[in-house]
Amino acid sequence: MRPLKLYIATSLDGYIATADGSVEWLDAYQSDEEDYGYHRFYDSVDTLLMGGNTYRAILGFGCDWPYAGKQTWVLSRSIQAATSGQVGIISRDALTFVRQLKSLETGKDIWLVGGGEIISLLLAENLIDEMLLCIFPVMLGNGIPLFPPSPALSKWRLEEQRSFPSGATMLTYKLS
Numbered sequence: 358m359r360p361l362k363l364y365i366a367t368s369l370d371g372y373i374a375t376a377d378g379s380v381e382w383l384d385a386y387q388s389d390e391e392d393y394g395y396h397r398f399y400d401s402v403d404t405l406l407m408g409g410n411t412y413r414a415i416l417g418f419g420c421d422w423p424y425a426g427k428q429t430w431v432l433s434r435s436i437q438a439a440t441s442g443q444v445g446i447i448s449r450d451a452l453t454f455v456r457q458l459k460s461l462e463t464g465k466d467i468w469l470v471g472g473g474e475i476i477s478l479l480l481a482e483n484l485i486d487e488m489l490l491c492i493f494p495v496m497l498g499n500g501i502p503l504f505p506p507s508p509a510l511s512k513w514r515l516e517e518q519r520s521f522p523s524g525a526t527m528l529t530y531k532l533s
């Protein structure tokens with residue numbers, strides 16, 4: 358089984374984007390000195406999974422596709438075709454698809470990029486194996502929640518905690 362790992366940035370009050378979908382609030386924490394474990398994590402995955410809103414948000418950045426060289430799967434019922442050959446759209450039987458993706462015996466880990474709706478969908482089925490939550494010391498007040506309501510209870514084991522000079526904290530949890 359290949360583990361599905363959520364690696365995501367969140368505000369202190371549990372939002373991953375402002376209400377308009379922007380992640381510009383994260384810009385204040387970017388620096389050449391600290392990548393919050395991103396490159397190490399990125400090297401450990403060869404497949405990305407994300408929801409349609411997250412895909413549209415990334416396209417909205419207006420830059421080249423940032424995940425070249427990795428396979429990306431987008432869960433979406435409305436997107437007809439992807440803009441890059443390395444991106445596939447999954448419009449039906451999303452949970453079956455994710456189970457099959459995880460059951461492949463070869464390959465690196467799978468990065469669950471977000472967003473909240475897809476996290477909630479997969480949490481409800483216990484399909485997320487690990488969560489790396491980078492919590493930044495800012496209150497957004499409202500926005501797009503990291504964890505929208507989910508019907509399932511799950512228990513998690515704290516594997517690692519790191520703190521950064523910026524005041525951010527990285528918490529790594531494994532499904533127990």
Ligand SMILES: NC(=O)c1ccc[n+]([C@@H]2O[C@H](COP(=O)([O-])OP(=O)(O)OC[C@H]3O[C@@H](n4cnc5c(N)ncnc54)[C@H](OP(=O)(O)O)[C@@H]3O)[C@@H](O)[C@H]2O)c1
Pocket residue numbers: 364365366367372373374377378379380407408409410411412414415432433434435436447448449450451452470471472473474475476478501
């Ligand atoms: N802070 C961070 O590190 C971070 C990381 C990732 C994302 N984000 C932000 O999070 C926001 C997006 O989060 P979100 O919760 O609004 O949306 P999301 O989880 O990215 O995407 C939701 C979409 O997924 C599709 N979907 C949901 N269930 C499905 C199913 N069963 N089968 C097929 N497709 C399904 C639908 O796409 P269609 O509408 O296309 O049909 C739905 O609208 C963006 O603003 C992004 O910038 C932040």
